[in-house]
Amino acid sequence: MKRFVPMVAIDVATKQEAIDLFDKLMVKPQPIVKIGMELYYGLGQVIVKEAKKRGFKVFLDLKLYDIPNTVHRAMAAIGRLGIDFTTIHAAGGSEMLIAGLAGLEEGAKEAGVEPAKLLAITQLTSIDEKILHEQQHVDLSLIESVQSYAQLAEKVGLAGVVCSAHEIKAIREVTGDDFLCVTPGIRPTHAIKDDQKRVVTPAQARIDGSNAIVVGRPITQSFDPVAAYQEVQKAFLNEEEEK
Ligand SMILES: O=c1ccn([C@@H]2O[C@H](COP(=O)(O)O)[C@@H](O)[C@H]2O)c(=O)[nH]1
Numbered sequence: 001m002k003r004f005v006p007m008v009a010i011d012v013a014t015k016q017e018a019i020d021l022f023d024k025l026m027v028k029p030q031p032i033v034k035i036g037m038e039l040y041y042g043l044g045q046v047i048v049k050e051a052k053k054r055g056f057k058v059f060l061d062l063k064l065y066d067i068p069n070t071v072h073r074a075m076a077a078i079g080r081l082g083i084d085f086t087t088i089h090a091a092g093g094s095e096m097l098i099a100g101l102a103g104l105e106e107g108a109k110e111a112g113v114e115p116a117k118l119l120a121i122t123q124l125t126s127i128d129e130k131i132l133h134e135q136q137h138v139d140l141s142l143i144e145s146v147q148s149y150a151q152l153a154e155k156v157g158l159a160g161v162v163c164s165a166h167e168i169k170a171i172r173e174v175t176g177d178d179f180l181c182v183t184p185g186i187r188p189t190h191a192i193k194d195d196q197k198r199v200v201t202p203a204q205a206r207i208d209g210s211n212a213i214v215v216g217r218p219i220t221q222s223f224d225p226v227a228a229y230q231e232v233q234k235a236f237l238n239e240e241e242e243k
Contacts (some may be wrong), residue, residue, distance in 0.1 A: 002211055006202070006233050007032040007085075007182070008057050009216030015043055015050075022054050024226050029237075031229060032084065034059040034214055048081050058083040059214075063121050065089035068099035075100045075118075079107020083116050085182070087162060090120035090149035097156045117180065120153035122146040122163045125185030128197040142198075143170050154179050162214075164198035165205040172209065184214035188232065192218070202235035210236075 018039055026029055033056045038177050039047050040062060051058050054099050060083045064071050069089065078086050088100045101118050107116050108115035110140045123132065132138045138145055146167040151174050160180025163171060168181045187199040194217070205213045213236050215229075220226035 001177070001209065002180070003206075003237060004212035005029045005031050006220055006229065006236055007034045007214045008219050008229060009034040009036060009061075009214055010220065011036055011038050011191070011216050013038060013042060013222065015047065018043075018047055019050060021220060021225060022051055022056065025056075025229060026054055027126055027226060027230070029233065030056060031233070032057040032059050032128070032212070034061050036061045036217075037063075045081060045138070048083060052082070057085075059085040060116070061085075062086050063087045063089055064100060065092050066096070066240050071096050072099040075103030076107035079104040079109075079115055080111040080113075082108070082111060082113035085119060086116045087119050087121055088158075090122055094152060094156050097153065097158060101157055113177045117159035119180065119182055120149060120161045122149040122153075122161050122167070125164045125183075125198045126195045131197075143167055147171055147174055150175055150179070150181075157169035160211065165200035165208040165210050165213075166198050168208045168210060180211045181209065182210075182212045182214060184216075185208040186213045186215045186218070188218050188228075188235075202232045203238070204239070206236050206238055 010021055012018050033051050104118055105115045130143050132142050146163050147170045150161045150171040154175045160184050164185045165183040171181055175232050183205050185196045185199045186202055215232050219225050219228045
């Protein structure tokens, strides 16, 4: 199965902080950098350019969720950036997902670049059963909800989903071999308590069959981000075991 290098979420406020992290993370294997809402809304395309200039593959995680026409046009703009992965909420429904995918492909074609892989957000890793039932009033179990969003995403032609590694087995039961499961909510130790609810260690994500892990604060807020990245990367890719 395809496994990508870890994706490091560069969730910082300023260009300088982002660039400092990019410069530190220019190691082998070079991580994929994830640029999210904080950085992109604050700085715009310039930060994507800075990452690409340094040779990083870019995951632009903007989690689009709007009416189909708006998503189509926004995705076309994202497609023109020549990034590698991007996201859309599965909850927006099939019409919105199809419009997003079409926009992404049209934008990429216009710019003469490869279209990014489009991933559907299933249930955010900060959601647990209690929130799902008591606040979202969803009757399905969390795992059933994620599984059904994954089926929808595959049906309309998306490359994969964002989910917790806890749900990979259920997703693999209903999707094809090439369908990607990208998993945030990664914590090197379960002792860390924060907003993430469905957490998994890098080694467990590997065992569960994650195609790519997303790790932010455990790396970016570490005293030594490079050492933290390398530890996560070794635990996830475990190249010794691959031989
Ligand atoms: O379900 C989701 C979807 C996206 N994310 C994003 O991943 C990173 C995780 O960062 P940590 O600091 O490791 O918690 C962050 O950018 C989220 O926006 C997610 O966590 N869960």
